[in-house]
Amino acid sequence: xxxxxxxxxxxxxxxxxxxxxxxxxxxxxxxxxxxxxxxxxxxxxxxxxxxxxxxxxxxxxxxxxxxxxxxxxxxxxxxxxxxxxxxxxxxxxxxxxxxxxxxxxxxxxxxxx
Amino acid sequence: xxxxxxxxxxxxxxxxxxxxxxxxxxxxxxxxxxxxxxxxxxxxxxxxxxxxxxxxxxxxxxxxxxxxxxxxxxxxxxxxxxxxxxxxxxxxxxxxxxxxxxxxxxxxxxx
Numbered sequence: 429x430x431x432x433x434x435x436x437x438x439x440x441x442x443x444x445x446x447x448x449x450x451x452x453x454x455x456x457x458x459x460x461x462x463x464x465x466x467x468x469x470x471x472x473x474x475x476x477x478x479x480x481x482x483x484x485x486x487x488x489x490x491x492x493x494x495x496x497x498x499x500x501x502x503x504x505x506x507x508x509x510x511x512x513x514x515x516x517x518x519x520x521x522x523x524x525x526x527x528x529x530x531x532x533x534x535x536x537x538x539x540x541x
Numbered sequence: 542x543x544x545x546x547x548x549x550x551x552x553x554x555x556x557x558x559x560x561x562x563x564x565x566x567x568x569x570x571x572x573x574x575x576x577x578x579x580x581x582x583x584x585x586x587x588x589x590x591x592x593x594x595x596x597x598x599x600x601x602x603x604x605x606x607x608x609x610x611x612x613x614x615x616x617x618x619x620x621x622x623x624x625x626x627x628x629x630x631x632x633x634x635x636x637x638x639x640x641x642x643x644x645x646x647x648x649x650x651x652x
Contacts, residue, residue, distance in 0.1 A: 473640075529586075
């Protein structure tokens with residue numbers, strides 16, 4: 429019962445470096461999401477994919493890109509990391525767009541120096 | 542003003558106590574209300590899901606929604622140390638509308 433798997437779990441980057449956060453789900457869900465969680469801010473939606481082949485911006489998309497590689501996988505890319513992107517990143521999936529529950533991975537803790 | 546307000550805590554209670562966690566909101570279009578539980582270093586998991594006003598009970602957990610006051614609550618009876626976690630409220634207007642999360646209340650149940 430893997431559910432939603434995120435890699436890596438931790439990462440430290442220098443300002444300006446790029447990296448891709450990986451997410452895979454094994455529940456045959458159609459919709460996938462990327463959130464960031466910051467102290468005092470709650471979970472904020474970065475990008476989402478309603479179904480394979482589609483992606484859309486959420487509340488805070490600036491500085492990020494996404495790829496829905498196939499039905500299982502949804503990656504988040506930081507092209508030029510900035511200290512403001514230091515956060516915990518969560519991937520989630522649901523059967524259909526905005527369905528509950530959304531199933532979350534255990535997060536990627538990203539620090540940008 | 543944030544759309545959803547939640548006291549961050551921390552809230553410390555003795556084992557066996559009744560816990561009350563609350564959120565207020567400003568968007569009258571919200572009609573779906575959720576409570577997620579998040580253990581340290583883990584992702585949130587859905588605990589309770591209610592539609593519109595009223596109560597919903599699941600074991601030791603009861604969710605209440607008062608739409609007239611724009612106020613939702615989660616009650617935990619006979620609290621256990623394993624209930625120690627951060628509790629996030631979340632809500633949406635339904636359909637393809639976004640889900641808005643509260644900032645979370647950290648709960649510690651002391652044995």
